Amino acid sequence: MNIGVDAAALGMSNAVTANSNDVNSGYWNPAGLIHLEDNQLSLMHASYFANIAQYDYAAFAMPIDDRSAWGFSLIRFGVDDILDTTQLIDSEGNIDYNRINLFSTADYGATFSYARSLQVPGWQYGVNAKIIRRIIGKFANSWGFGIDVGIQFERNDWKFGLMVRDITTTYNVWNIDEEKFQSIADAIPGENQELPESTEITLPKAQFGISRKFEFNYDYTLLSSLNLNMQFAKTNDIISTDGVSIDPAFGFEFGYTDLVFLRAGVGNFQNIQQIDNSEKVGFQPNIGLGFKYKGIQIDYALTDIGDQSAALYSNVFSVKVDLGIFR
Incomplete structure (x- = not known):
């Protein structure tokens, strides 16, 4: 739920909290759904870790009236066909490859979104209700x-946004197959002796964004945006205190006649400790392209998973469709 969706946003290093205004706002800031003029559908696929992990996303949203909108999205991040070698050795100590099975581990996130504009001009808010499902083969599930909760505000061509994720603290309760656990308990002396914790929590995080779009000669546009991604704990973020840590992100989108888009962004600024105990600042650059024609938009992003290793860059594709074109 923290990776991000939509190749257009990923190409801008996820700095879209203030300006998100389409079906993908259900993820970035549900308040942005209020800008929908018609029903929209979005799909995305990405592969991570040399195609070992698959990341898929689908979303639908539609306006309810001129002051409200709703949406639904589904995310799956999974690794399939993992070798289960826990029964590789039989009761007589022999290796039997026929005892190897395959299993998958996957995380699912289903989000229901609602947005509404306030009586005060320029203000809108949105709320997400999320259901999280996690499965590790037949070993455990939760x-x-x-x-x-998100809000957006617009004034004099400037846009502001605030998104608070997991504002209630998100709880996952695990059900662990104790029989399967006991079959591997202490197989290696000192390992797997006790059942893991059955409760997992996700603490609140916040993103504050500012953006503005500039127009040149009617045909050219430049969207610039800034995000401040905040965690309420001390981390390796470039700005880090005991109370809050802040990781800035900058995104840019150059557009031509609302048809072709070139995007770039930089974020994930981290203090990285070297082997010699010195520190350096690491960051993550992203780039992207987009094409829009008659209500169909296709986007591409080249994005790193965070450690600036060229081998770990991922190609992300997404498509967004205004369903009104089929009427």
Whole structure:
């Protein structure tokens, strides 16, 4: 739920809290759904870790009236066809490859979003209700629930946004197959002796964003945006205190006649400790392209998972469709 969705946003290093205004706002800031003029559908696929992990996303949103809108999205991040070698050795100590099975581990997130504009001009808010499902083969599974809240404000061509994720703290309760656990307990002396914790929590996080779009000669536009991503704990973020840690992100989108888009962004600024105990500042650059024609938008992003290793860059594709074109 923290990776991000939509190749257009990923190409801008996720700095879209203030300006998100389409079906993907259900993820970035549900308040942005209020800008929908018609029903929209969005799909995305990405592969991570040399195609070992698959990341998929689908979303639908539609306006209710001129002051409110709703949406639904589903995310899956999974690793499939993992070798289960826990029964590789039989009761007589022999290796039997026929005892190897395959299993998958996957996380699912289903989000229901609602947005509404306020009586005060320029203000709108949105709320997400999230259901989290996590599955590790037949070994363990969990259910969780959380709530996000977002607001947006527009004035004099400037846009502001605030998104608080997991504002209630998201809880996942695990159900572990104790029989399967006991079959591997202490197989290696000192390992797997006690059942893991059955409760997992996700603490609140916040993103504050500012953006503005500039127009040149009617055909050219430049959207610039800034995000301040905040965690309420001390981390390796470039700005870090005991109370809050802040990781800034900058994004840019150059557009031509609302048809072709070139995007770039930089974020994930981290203090990285070297082997010699010295520190350096690491960051994550992203780039992207987009094409829009008659209500169909196709986007591409080249994005790193965070450690600036060229081998770990991922190609992300997404498509967004205004369903009104089929009427």
